[in-house]
Amino acid sequence: xxxxxxxxxxxxxxxxxxxxxxxxxxxxxxxxxxxxxxxxxxxxxxxxxxxxxxxxxxxxxxxxxxxxxxxxxxxxxxxxxxxxxxxxxxxxxxxxxxxxxxxxxxxxxxxxxxxxxxxxxxxxxxxxxxxxxxxxxxxxxxxxxxxxxxxxxxxxxxxxxxxxxxxxxxxxxxxxxxxxxxxxxxxxxxxxxxxxxxxxxxxxxxxxxxxxxxxxxxxxxxxxxxxxxxxxxxxxxxxxxxxxxxxxxxxxxxxxxxxxxxxxxxxxxxxxxxxxxxxxxxxxxxxxxxxxxxxxxxxxxxxxxxxxxxxxxxxxxxxxxxxxxxxxxxxxxxxxxxxxxxxxxxxxxxxxxxxxxxxxxxxxxxxxxxxxxxxxxxxxxxxxxxxxxxxxxxxxxxxxxxxxxxxxxxxxxxxxxxxxxxx
Amino acid sequence: xxxxxxxxxxxxxxxxxxxxxxxxxxxxxxxxxxxxxxxxxxxxxxxxxxxxxxxxxxxxxxxxxxxxxxxxxxxxxxxxxxxxxxxxxxxxxxxxxxxxxxxxxxxxxxxxxxxxxxxxxxxxxxxxxxxxxxxxxxxxxxxxxxxxxxxxxxxxxxxxxxxxxxxxxxxxxxxxxxxxxxxxxxxxxxxxxxxxxxxxxxxxxxxxxxxxxxxxxxxxxxxxxxxxxxxxxxxxxxxxxxxxxxxxxxxxxxxxxxxxxxxxxxxxxxxxxxxxxxxxxxxxxxxxxxxxxxxxxxxxxxxxxxxxxxxxxxxxxxxxxxxxxxxxxxxxxxxxxxxxxxxxxxxxxxxxxxxxxxxxxxxxxxxxxxxxxxxxxxxxxxxxxxxxxxxxxxxxxxxxxxxxxxxxxxxxxxxxxxxxxxx
Numbered sequence: 001x002x003x004x005x006x007x008x009x010x011x012x013x014x015x016x017x018x019x020x021x022x023x024x025x026x027x028x029x030x031x032x033x034x035x036x037x038x039x040x041x042x043x044x045x046x047x048x049x050x051x052x053x054x055x056x057x058x059x060x061x062x063x064x065x066x067x068x069x070x071x072x073x074x075x076x077x078x079x080x081x082x083x084x085x086x087x088x089x090x091x092x093x094x095x096x097x098x099x100x101x102x103x104x105x106x107x108x109x110x111x112x113x114x115x116x117x118x119x120x121x122x123x124x125x126x127x128x129x130x131x132x133x134x135x136x137x138x139x140x141x142x143x144x145x146x147x148x149x150x151x152x153x154x155x156x157x158x159x160x161x162x163x164x165x166x167x168x169x170x171x172x173x174x175x176x177x178x179x180x181x182x183x184x185x186x187x188x189x190x191x192x193x194x195x196x197x198x199x200x201x202x203x204x205x206x207x208x209x210x211x212x213x214x215x216x217x218x219x220x221x222x223x224x225x226x227x228x229x230x231x232x233x234x235x236x237x238x239x240x241x242x243x244x245x246x247x248x249x250x251x252x253x254x255x256x257x258x259x260x261x262x263x264x265x266x267x268x269x270x271x272x273x274x275x276x277x278x279x280x281x282x283x284x285x286x287x288x289x290x291x292x293x294x295x296x297x298x299x300x301x302x303x304x305x306x307x308x309x310x311x312x313x314x315x316x317x318x319x320x321x322x323x324x325x326x327x328x329x330x331x332x333x334x335x336x337x338x339x340x341x342x343x344x345x346x347x348x349x350x351x352x353x354x355x356x357x358x359x360x361x362x363x364x365x366x367x368x369x370x371x372x373x374x375x376x377x378x379x380x381x382x383x384x385x386x387x388x389x390x391x392x393x394x395x396x397x398x399x400x401x402x403x404x405x406x407x408x409x410x411x412x413x414x415x416x417x418x419x420x421x422x423x
Numbered sequence: 424x425x426x427x428x429x430x431x432x433x434x435x436x437x438x439x440x441x442x443x444x445x446x447x448x449x450x451x452x453x454x455x456x457x458x459x460x461x462x463x464x465x466x467x468x469x470x471x472x473x474x475x476x477x478x479x480x481x482x483x484x485x486x487x488x489x490x491x492x493x494x495x496x497x498x499x500x501x502x503x504x505x506x507x508x509x510x511x512x513x514x515x516x517x518x519x520x521x522x523x524x525x526x527x528x529x530x531x532x533x534x535x536x537x538x539x540x541x542x543x544x545x546x547x548x549x550x551x552x553x554x555x556x557x558x559x560x561x562x563x564x565x566x567x568x569x570x571x572x573x574x575x576x577x578x579x580x581x582x583x584x585x586x587x588x589x590x591x592x593x594x595x596x597x598x599x600x601x602x603x604x605x606x607x608x609x610x611x612x613x614x615x616x617x618x619x620x621x622x623x624x625x626x627x628x629x630x631x632x633x634x635x636x637x638x639x640x641x642x643x644x645x646x647x648x649x650x651x652x653x654x655x656x657x658x659x660x661x662x663x664x665x666x667x668x669x670x671x672x673x674x675x676x677x678x679x680x681x682x683x684x685x686x687x688x689x690x691x692x693x694x695x696x697x698x699x700x701x702x703x704x705x706x707x708x709x710x711x712x713x714x715x716x717x718x719x720x721x722x723x724x725x726x727x728x729x730x731x732x733x734x735x736x737x738x739x740x741x742x743x744x745x746x747x748x749x750x751x752x753x754x755x756x757x758x759x760x761x762x763x764x765x766x767x768x769x770x771x772x773x774x775x776x777x778x779x780x781x782x783x784x785x786x787x788x789x790x791x792x793x794x795x796x797x798x799x800x801x802x803x804x805x806x807x808x809x810x811x812x813x814x815x816x817x818x819x820x821x822x823x824x825x826x827x828x829x830x831x832x833x834x835x836x837x838x839x840x841x842x843x844x845x846x
Contacts (some may be wrong), residue, residue: 020643022473023459023468023469023470024459024463024468024469025456025457025459025460026642026644026653028451028453028456030451033448033451033504034448036446036447036448038446039446040448045444045446045447046447047446047476047481048446048474048475048476048481048485049446049472049473049474050471050472050473050474051471051472051473052471053470053471058470058471061492064473065488069484094822111804166674173531176464197541198503198505199504199544199547200544202504202505202544202546203544203546219444219503219507221444221450223585223586224587230444230449237519275823285743286737288716288719291713292719292722292723292724292728293716293717293718293719293722293723293737294716294720294721295716295736296711296715296716296719296720296737297715297716297717297719297828298738298830299715299716299787300715300716300737301715301788301824301825301828303791303824305715305739306739306740306793307425308738309739310742310743311736311738311739311740311743311747312716312737312738312739313736313737313738313765314709314716314719314723314734314735314736314737314748315734316719316723316728316729316732316733316734316735317729317732317733317734317777318734319733319777320708320734320777323776323777324734324736324747324776343532344670353746353747354740354743354746366723368726368728369726369727370729396539398539398564399564399587400587401724401726402724403587405720405723405724
């Protein structure tokens with residue numbers, strides 16, 4: 001069989017998921033993530049992905065478009081035994097290659113049923129029809145075999161839809177049909193920043209744009225509390241010289257963004273802080289009001305966080321702030337639970353009670369209710385207590401309850417990160 | 424403006440997501456779920472969905488295909504201020520409608536920046552260009568306005584990509600442009616259960632399957648700690664008779680599943696509990712070890728939770744369990760921090776210190792490390808203290824760290840729910 005020329009295929013790979021359920025609000029197509037990852041490892045990319053219903057005319061229409069604009073097409077779904085499963089038929093119709101019966105497939109399916117003490121249903125017979133000239137791909141986890149097919153212009157892979165069937169088959173196929181012929185490798189970096197908006201970041205790094213080699217791809221990605229810059233450079237081979245050139249670009253961007261950068265390897269803020277605290281054998285404790293436990297949840301999402309994380313006192317009520325953190329009731333009454341002074345007292349109380357090296361405290365208004373003109377929704381005070389004393393920041397966050405909670409924790413973690421940089 | 428004819432539009436709605444990042448292994452397009460759900464509420468369906476890169480020629484190609492095969496097209500992404508953002512340009516090219524500058528948009532963007540004490544960057548100017556003849560859709564959560572556009576044959580909606588911008592704009596658009604003209608209505612129910620696996624649920628409700636009217640769709644959806652049954656029935660009009668017939672089916676299923684059902688209206692467990700505690704004017708406090716704040720985070724995700732939620736003591740270290748909850752150090756030493764006895768002492772200590780009506784306590788091993796043959800990863804003890812005394816359950820959860828944390832909180836909330844049912 002002809003083998004795919006990866007230079008030609010490179011920019012023309014497409015994924016097509018077949019299944020009416022994938023067009024409803026209940027299901028999300030996820031096979032393409034796995035596919036994209038395996039292709040990225042070879043310096044390849046998906047150019048398009050689409051989802052179509054089970055209707056044969058829709059599959060035919062989508063297939064025609066795909067075969068026209070792409071070179072290699074991965075199709076998943078519609079290979080099952082039921083009447084809805086019409087992918088084979090659609091491919092046969094578009095490629096004008098007939099479906100032929102393979103008794104060896106029927107035997108495998110029968111054996112599969114027998115091994116489970118069951119009998120094959122008549123509808124499974126359908127799965128023994130393959131596109132003439134195609135190679136049969138074995139399915140360890142289900143009855144539907146996959147197919148690999150070459151036409152004059154295209155390569156087509158037909159794979160089953162269920163992720164646990166799709167995954168091993170797609171991996172094996174890429175390993176066998178594409179990996180041996182790769183001539184490109186990929187260098188990657190993910191630079192993560194916090195404390196600046198997307199436009200600030202873009203304006204800041206504008207000056208390097210024109211210095212970038214043509215092949216290098218730079219994309220920025222913003223979400224509340226975080227802006228990422230992703231660098232991807234496909235290379236013929238990986239050697240010291242190429243790596244150095246790539247690192248120079250990366251370092252240049254990192255330098256322009258200064259202390260807003262918290263990671264150059266894609267880590268989360270809680271990972272970065274965890275690594276630093278572990279290294280120093282120092283400890284952290286928190287007090288949370290409006291963030292409601294999200295700060296602790298993020299910190300404890302890191303395996304091994306019990307080495308440095310002692311406690312978070314989620315003191316939602318005023319009384320709990322008094323009982324557990326020793327915040328004077330009088331202070332809360334005078335200044336309000338959402339105030340610089342209470343944030344300070346919460347941080348100090350947490351550090352004292354837990355004897356942690358660092359204590360973070362968050363108090364604010366996550367909304368949607370509870371705001372006033374003087375203290376609007378999104379106002380959040382964050383305190384950080386350490387051996388050097390206590391600092392408190394006043395923040396004004398925007399968004400819904402979840403986003404305000406998240407940004408509060410992001411800012412708190414970032415205050416600690418910057419503190420750890422100092423020392 | 425011409426209004427969409429929903430009879431004509433019905434089967435010809437398509438979604439196109441623009442963004443190279445959505446073709447990588449790092450991001451999954453999720454806007455289409457929200458879109459599908461809102462359309463389903465009107466008895467409408469997505470026929471195709473696709474993802475294309477930021478390249479203008481790819482957007483143009485995908486748009487041509489979409490405009491040809493569909494009637495109403497929702498496009499998201501590529502409306503930002505950067506050079507990658509080329510959706511407006513692509514739509515202009517395909518529809519042959521020019522881009523025109525709208526100074527009113529620039530003023531809104533300037534105001535948005537000013538409200539945050541920042542200055543608009545020059546690149547945002549680009550966002551003030553709209554397709555001639557289109558209607559501007561306001562974006563409450565970002566700088567990119569949306570557009571609604573009618574051509575000879577098609578309706579096109581341009582919406583921003585970030586989900587928190589996309590969601591409210593898509594909802595408003597559907598409400599204004601489509602909902603008033605519907606001639607189909609949909610009855611839906613989401614029955615949520617916890618404490619049972621998918622096959623148990625399916626076996627249990629098997630007997631109603633053959634009683635279902637042909638139009639009714641029943642799907643089950645399982646995730647760790649939760650199995651949902653979704654019922655959808657499209658009807659010509661909603662009236663008492665139709666509703667009663669639908670409710671009969673729903674109630675029959677609910678009855679078969681018994682107390683495993685915690686909601687028939689799609690609420691989360693934390694919502695159900697919040698409503699119940701609010702109604703009774705009772706309070707809740709928690710102590711968390713392995714769940715690490717996730718229980719508090721879930722409870723406080725509900726607006727108004729400060730009315731019943733007092734505190735969660737995330738006592739990760741043994742010492743914190745002693746200092747904040749009064750768990751004797753000796754007990755921890757003898758029985759281990761992950762034990763029935765410590766869960767009991769944590770629940771009792773929390774209830775005593777906070778004077779809450781109910782106290783939940785979680786201690787376990789979330790993994791991946793920390794397990795042993797006697798106490799494996801996934802072993803979690805959960806205590807519930809109330810005026811009736813303390814009950815503790817021993818649980819064995821499976822999955823990764825996140826899934827074990829989640830299932831622990833799900834079980835804890837469910838223990839409280841069942842307790843509240845009793846009384």
